[in-house]
């Protein structure tokens with residue numbers, strides 16, 4: 928995935944999945960530059 932590219936996808940979580948989940952890049956420089964976000968997982 929390159930800079931300014933976006934992708935849409937669906938996350939299916941089980942009954943313990945709803946809530947806010949942090950995701951981030953494991954490359955420290957990328958993380959410091961903001962390569963992270965929050966998944967808002969809704970109840971089914």
Ligand SMILES: [Cu+2]
Pocket residue numbers: 952953954957958962
């Ligand atoms: Cu990265």
